[in-house]
Amino acid sequence: MASANKSINNIEQISDSHNLVRPEKITGVVAGYSTPVQPGTQQLQIICPITEEPLYELQESDADEVNRAVAAARNAFDTTDWPHLSHNERRAILRNVRNAIEAHAAELAAIQTLEVGIPIGGMLGMHLPRTVENFDFFMEVAGTLSGEAYTQTRQYLSVVTREAAGVCVLLSPWNAPTVLVSMKLAAALVTGNTVVIKASEYSPWSLQRFVEIINAAGLPPGVVNLVNGRGHTTGQTLVEHPGVDVIGFVGGTETGKAIMASAAKSLKKVGMELGGKSANIVKPSKWATLLTHPPRSARWHSPGIEIRYCRMLMSLKLTAVNCWPAANSPAALTKATILNQLRCSQTTTAHEFARKKYSGRL
Amino acid sequence: VTLQKYHELDEAIEIANDSEYGLVSYVWANDLQTVMTASKEIKAGTVWVNTPLTRDLRAPFGGYKQSGIGRDGLHASIELFTEEKTTMVPTGPLTLPKLGMHNE
Numbered sequence: 001m002a003s004a005n006k007s008i009n010n011i012e013q014i015s016d017s018h019n020l021v022r023p024e025k026i027t028g029v030v031a032g033y034s035t036p037v038q039p040g041t042q043q044l045q046i047i048c049p050i051t052e053e054p055l056y057e058l059q060e061s062d063a064d065e066v067n068r069a070v071a072a073a074r075n076a077f078d079t080t081d082w083p084h085l086s087h088n089e090r091r092a093i094l095r096n097v098r099n100a101i102e103a104h105a106a107e108l109a110a111i112q113t114l115e116v117g118i119p120i121g122g123m124l125g126m127h128l129p130r131t132v133e134n135f136d137f138f139m140e141v142a143g144t145l146s147g148e149a150y151t152q153t154r155q156y157l158s159v160v161t162r163e164a165a166g167v168c169v170l171l172s173p174w175n176a177p178t179v180l181v182s183m184k185l186a187a188a189l190v191t192g193n194t195v196v197i198k199a200s201e202y203s204p205w206s207l208q209r210f211v212e213i214i215n216a217a218g219l220p221p222g223v224v225n226l227v228n229g230r231g232h233t234t235g236q237t238l239v240e241h242p243g244v245d246v247i248g249f250v251g252g253t254e255t256g257k258a259i260m261a262s263a264a265k266s267l268k269k270v271g272m273e274l275g276g277k278s279a280n281i282v283k284p285s286k287w288a289t290l291l292t293h294p295p296r297s298a299r300w301h302s303p304g305i306e307i308r309y310c311r312m313l314m315s316l317k318l319t320a321v322n323c324w325p326a327a328n329s330p331a332a333l334t335k336a337t338i339l340n341q342l343r344c345s346q347t348t349t350a351h352e353f354a355r356k357k358y359s360g361r362l
Numbered sequence: 363v364t365l366q367k368y369h370e371l372d373e374a375i376e377i378a379n380d381s382e383y384g385l386v387s388y389v390w391a392n393d394l395q396t397v398m399t400a401s402k403e404i405k406a407g408t409v410w411v412n413t414p415l416t417r418d419l420r421a422p423f424g425g426y427k428q429s430g431i432g433r434d435g436l437h438a439s440i441e442l443f444t445e446e447k448t449t450m451v452p453t454g455p456l457t458l459p460k461l462g463m464h465n466e
Contacts, residue, residue, distance in 0.1 A: 151453075272431050273423075274430040276386060279378035279387050281371070281390065285391055288390065311366065313377055314368070315374070316368065
């Protein structure tokens with residue numbers, strides 16, 4: 001890992017310091033195989049938020065690849081043993097998956113820092129441990145699941161059991177790919193579902209490596225597949241697909257509404273974590289001082305999409321509040337970077353809106 | 363980050379709820395009455411009291427209003443990724459009712 005005071009200015013330095021082999025092209029993974037580079041499909045140039053250099057090209061999944069990914073997941077669910085494995089059998093596989101993620105934590109952290117802009121400390125200290133913990137947690141949960149039995153109807157016994165829902169689509173946000181996808185992925189896998197992940201077009205490398213790593217750890221082919229691309233192209237084809245049973249989404253509210261409308265056509269189940277605008281109510285207390293001088297971990301945690309500390313409501317009884325000190329930037333890897341020009345201008349617009357609406361001080 | 367001022371707690375809660383979103387919220391205070399009033403009145407899926415972002419994976423996490431639908435967590439995640447099935451079986455010999463007749 002780079003030392004805090006080392007100035008890092010280009011992708012090669014960051015890649016080298018983390019022994020990353022940067023791909024020229026990111027593609028999807030269907031039934032255990034990476035999709036080959038296909039001329040004639042849409043190629044997107046992805047930019048590193050830290051250095052603003054081109055990072056790699058992303059091959060967008062066209063309708064054909066989306067169909068093949070859903071078919072692979074459908075096949076694994078409908079025709080293989082996967083949904084019918086005993087808890088012990090499935091846990092044996094998922095334990096290897098979990099261990100493989102832990103073994104590759106440093107690599108996955110560095111990749112996400114490069115394409116998301118979150119400092120490496122946050123990646124190694126929170127995102128990757130939580131990714132592993134999500135698997136630990138749901139493996140444990142699966143071992144304690146039980147059904148219900150009702151005997152109140154004379155001459156009858158009603159037994160309630162749970163079965164895997166089927167093919168689950170998990171749409172990743174750009175800002176925390178492995179931690180947020182794995183929360184839903186682990187729950188879907190321990191209960192015997194099969195999955196098609198769609199990575200964000202801004203941070204697909206993390207999930208491409210993640211899917212390669214967990215497949216290599218022994219997941220049966222087709223249990224976890226990966227497609228790439230933008231929401232209005234790949235995403236839309238995927239959520240409208242009749243072969244999909246469940247959609248899990250973390251992202252923006254407007255996109256969530258569009259997904260729900262698409263899902264309604266075949267009554268897919270949906271679970272969605274959408275936008276936030278979190279208020280902090282601060283009364284006079286020792287907390288007020290701590291908050292305005294938060295520890296490094298609380299600051300600039302997830303640049304440009306900070307849903308957590310975005311509104312501070314301060315009691316008038318508080319005396320002068322010293323606002324957060326200007327970020328003194330020791331090194332690229334410890335300073336968060338806003339994802340791209342679009343996010344920068346969105347953030348600026350939001351600040352202007354807040355100024356006007358509440359006369360808020362920024 | 364925006365900083366805004368409030369006079370009394372009810373004003374702070376009003377500002378906090380004046381949003382189409384309701385994912386998480388925080389209360390930073392020493393007295394129990396403030397904490398419990400805010401927890402009850404704030405329309406958000408999580409209220410962290412003197413606590414920075416911390417997840418208990420067992421507890422539900424998700425949003426009120428336009429911050430989402432459904433939750434992640436112990437029960438909520440299992441609910442999303444499974445279908446429930448009720449199987450009803452007779453516990454002894456049964457006399458089937460004749461078609462069109464009421465069951466006695």
